[in-house]
Amino acid sequence: MRFTLRMGAGVATATAALVLPLAQAVPAGADPDPAALARTVAPGGVKEHLQKLQEIANANGGTRAAGTPGYTASREYVAARLKKAGYKVTVQPFDFAFFEEKSNAVMERVAPAPRVYAPTPPDGSSVGEFDTMTYSGAGDVTAAVQGVDLVLPPSPAPNGNTSGCEASDFAGFTAGNIALMQRGTCSFQQKAENAQAAGAAGVVIFNEGQPGRTDTLAGTAGEPTVSIPVVGTSFAIGQELAAAGTVLHLKTDTISEMRTTENVIADSRWGDPNKVVQLGAHLDSVLAGPGINDNGSGSAAILEVAETLAKVPTRNKLRFSWWSAEELGLLGSEHYVATLSAEEQARTKLYLNFDMVASPNYSLMIYDGDDSDATGAPAGPEGSAEIEKLFEKYFDVLRQGHVGTDFTGRSDYGPFIGVGIPSGGLFTGAEGIKTAAEQALFGGTAGQAYDSCYHQACDTIANVNDKALALNTGAIATAAVVYGFSRDLPGPDQRPATAARSALKSVADHDHGGLDR
Structure with a gap:
């Protein structure tokens, strides 16, 4: 990377408020200081988006699941905000099998x-x-x-x-x-x-x-x-x-039928269209609850970053993505990647995924791009290790602990890895149990789930950890700026097909599989 992150200890508190106007963060004709520009993203704005998603769920039976009115309202809210900010917005429909036990x-x-x-x-x-x-x-x-x-x-x-x-x-x-x-x-x-x-x-x-x-x-x-x-x-x-x-x-007492849902894709009007830097989060919840941590948190964070960067003339094209039907098996991101031509895949230089970034009993987890944690999990495509190192650097300069997490195929990075696109992202934990070592790094309670309301009705606005949300929003903004302006993006220019897809398919998806045979 051509950027040096100059973030002092004060950045941790600075992320809690809008510190610099964009005019100061990006002087005319100059590349930005990533830390300065990242500080213009206000976590308070992220919380406003989360509150809106909660209100949408409240008005629609307590859910924002794909194929329900709650998801439609969520999608309309995100698309309207992006259009107002000046993005070229595409609403991408696809059919899927809907099921509800009433x-x-x-x-x-x-x-x-x-x-x-x-x-x-x-x-x-x-x-x-x-x-x-x-x-x-x-x-x-x-x-x-x-x-x-x-x-x-x-x-x-x-x-x-x-x-x-x-x-x-x-x-x-x-x-x-x-x-x-x-x-x-x-x-x-x-x-x-x-x-x-x-x-x-x-x-x-x-x-x-x-x-x-x-x-x-x-x-x-x-x-x-x-x-x-x-x-x-x-x-x-x-x-x-x-x-x-x-x-x-x-x-x-069930509903079992085919329905239509939609992804939301927003392209910046700036940047080289042959060098696409893509960020994504799934917008749908499970039927059981409003899904404010899973995954209103990731959706709201990238929405706030997108709105803040809308008028910033980046060197590379920024693309923000909100996936539907992730909770049914990554259906939205799989549909999107399957519709990309080989040329479009090659133009997508990297993908960053943010799924659950504010778990109440959080750990700050970075996707392990090269299996450097030696767990034997599949590594990401070439360039994924560089993405991991960028996020590590962000937390290191804040003197904030972090740990690795495997590419297990449980979230929307899976289809991108499957076609060889360098990938990375952040995660704060789901139903897994926090360790004593993680408690020492992050606080919270060892021996309990990172998110005890995972996939339940109690995943409300009260189920969000503000510190984790602020830290991760800063990391997301920093990565968007660094890669938006970088002359040296991760990964090779021409990516061969990889074996990652078959490797990932051996690992359980987002807990929606069932026993079969």
Whole structure:
């Protein structure tokens, strides 16, 4: 980099207020001092954006999830602010599979001896005796249970059955019955589709029975292709339901359908279009809550940085991105990257991701671009290590501790890494547990989650740590300025395809996968 960061200890407090007007920060004809320009970004403005996102959630059933009115209002708010600031704004639509469980499901044995089974609630706050599968249809049925090609006792090894995997398994199946199938070999979606085609009124899939495959089965039916109830349960309950003469009452209350949602992309009117510096954050919440830390915090921080830099004539083009349907598996960023031509990918010189930057029990985490932490996690593409070092330098000059965090594929950097774009970013922790060493660096409480309200209704404006938000907003602004003006961007000019995509796919995504097969 051609910039030297000259940030003294006073920057930590200076980030709490608007210190310099832009005219002073960027004199005409001169490259800026990154620290001075970063201090023009006001964390108070970030909090104003967060308050607006909270108000939007409050007015829309407590959620800003993709495919809901709360997300639409969030997207409209962000796009309007960016247009007013002078950006070229693109609202990029894409279709996705929407699913919502509206109320607790019911599963109760009517005969031979009545028994009520405890459901896993829609918010997943506890594990019940059965679980409504994602993309289950809705329905209320009482019918005989009919086993489909079950292997009881189970085979010694997993996937020792093909229960419900072939249409021929349903030879002799009585239409209107509830199909009872066993986990194994093929996807839950295939089993459910075959059962529906055979006339089943509902589907129960139970765990297979080997060690590690006995608990309540949680999973997904893949996409909205079935209209009947589909639930998963444990091996023990599955055995119980397989007894002759079992009659079951099964009820699910769901919405499972295709919907359209949108990413928001904002391009600065300044800078070399062949050298794009891209920043991104997902704008959607989960259905269970307003998502103010996850990820209103990242969305609000980059919005404030974008507004502050809107009139700054950077050397390279700044592009700011707000992704939708991240909570359903990075769908927005995957759609965006998939639509880029090879030339457009090559023009994107780096991507910076900000997902949860104000966790209440925070640690200041920097994505480990080169696996220098030696955890064995996939390193980022060439140039990612340089991005990591920039953020490290920012915190070092503030005498502020920091730690590394792996590229696990859980957030929107994943699709960019997959096509070889140098990537980095910041994170303050989700459901993981804070260590004693992190408590010594950052304060807070060891042995507790970084964010105890992760993916819950309590992820409100009260769930934000102001210090973490201010420090990370300063880091985001600094990176945007450094890379916006740099003559020497990270990474090679021509990027070959990398193996990072396949490596990342081996790691769980943003906690939205389910057991399958």
